[in-house]
Amino acid sequence: MAAQCAEDPSLERHFKGHRDAVTCVDFSLNTKQLASGSMDSCLMVWHMKPQSRAYRFTGHKDAVTCVNFSPSGHLLASGSRDKTVRIWVPNVKGESTVFRAHTATVRSVHFCSDGQSLVTASDDKTIKVWSTHRQKFLFSLSQHINWVRCAKFSPDGRLIVSASDDKTVKLWDKSSRECVHSYCEHGGFVTYVDFHPSGTCIAAAGMDNTVKVWDVRTHRLLQHYQLHSAAVNALSFHPSGNYLVTASSDSTLKILDLMEGRLLYTLHGHQGPATTVAFSRTGEYFASGGSDEQVMVWKSNFDVVDYGEAIKVQRPPATLTSSAGNLTVSILEQRLTLTEDKLKQCLENQQLIMQRTTP
Secondary structure (H helix, E strand, O other): OOOOOOOOOEEEEEEOOOOOOEEEEEEOOOOOEEEEEEOOOOEEEEEOOOOOOOEEEOOOOOOEEEEEEOOOOOOEEEEEOOOEEEEEOOOOOOOEEEEEOOOOOEEEEEEOOOOOEEEEEEOOOOEEEEEOOOOEEEEEEOOOOOOEEEEEEOOOOOEEEEEEOOOOEEEEEOOOOEEEEEEOOOOOOEEEEEEOOOOOEEEEEEOOOOEEEEEOOOOOEEEEEOOOOOOEEEEEEOOOOOEEEEEEOOOEEEEEEOOOOEEEEEEEOOOOOEEEEEEOOOOOEEEEEEOOOOEEEEEOOOOOOOHHHHHHOOOOOOOOOHHHHHHHHHHHHHHHHHHHHHHHHHHHHHHHHHHHHOO
16 A cells, blocks of 8 residues: 555646747756756756756757756756757756757657666657767667657666557667567557656556556556546656656646556646656656646655655555565665666766866
C-alpha cells in the first residue's frame, strides 16, 4: 500500500515568458532550475528561487520540441524542428554546441544515466545515439516506418525504448543495436514513452487517449488506463515508481496510483491542451506546460511522507509478482552505489567539458 496522501497536489507557481505553446519541461538534478522549450524557438531556464531572472536561450531556428538536463545538471540538451540537437551550458552565457545528423524535426532528447550518451528521436523515422563528451554521432536505429516521437534510455543504460506514429513502441538493446520487442497494442500514434525507475517496465501514452504499462522482461501488458477524453501527450514516473502523472489535450493532468491501478487526481490548470509534464528528480515537484504558453510548477504533496521508504524498497507496479520485488530491491541497491560512482565520474567529465568550452 502506498502511504496515505498528506494533502492534494497544489499549484506552487507559474512562469510566463514564452510567446507560443510550451512543448517540453525538465528539472535539473538539484531542482534549482527548470528548463522549458516552446514553439517560439526559445529555450527558457527558470530559477526556482523567487525573484531570480530566467535565462532565455536563442539559437534554434524553429520550434524547440524537447529538452533534457544531463544527470549532473551541468548540461542541457534540446531538439528542434530545425533538425538540430543543441547541448547548452545552462548559465547566463547560454553557449551551445550543435549536433547535426537528423534530416527532419527532432522530437526527443534524453541523456543516459551516466551522462556519456544522448539518444534522439526524429520525424526522419530514426533514433540516433551520440557520445556527449566527444560530441560525436555514434549510430542509428531504424526499424520504425513513421515519425519517432520519443526515445529514452533505461535507468541502467542498456536498453532504449521508442514510441512512433507507426503505432508501435519498440525496445532496443543498445550494445547489439537490435530491436528486442515491438509492442503493438496502441490504436493510434504513440506520443510518449518512459521507463519505470526500477527499469522493469515501461509506460506509453497515445493519441488513442490511453496509457499502457508493459513488463519489459515478459513483454506482458500490465496496466491499461483510459481516463483522458483526448490524446495523452506526455507522462512522467514519480521517482518512487508508485505514481505516474499524465498530460493531455483534454487540458488536464492526471495522477495515477500504479500500486492500486487507479486514478488519484485530475488537475485543471491549463487553458487548452496540456502538452508536457515532468517530475523533479526528487519527486517533490512536477512541472507542466501547455498551448496556453504557461509553465506551471506543482507541489506533489502526495508522496512526501513515504518517499524515503519508497526509494529504499522500490516496488514495481502491483501486477508484477512478489518474487520479482526482492530482485528489484537488490538490483536497486547495486544501482544506487553504481550511480553515485558514475555521478562523481560524470561531474568530473562535465567539469573538463566546461573548462574546454570556456574561452
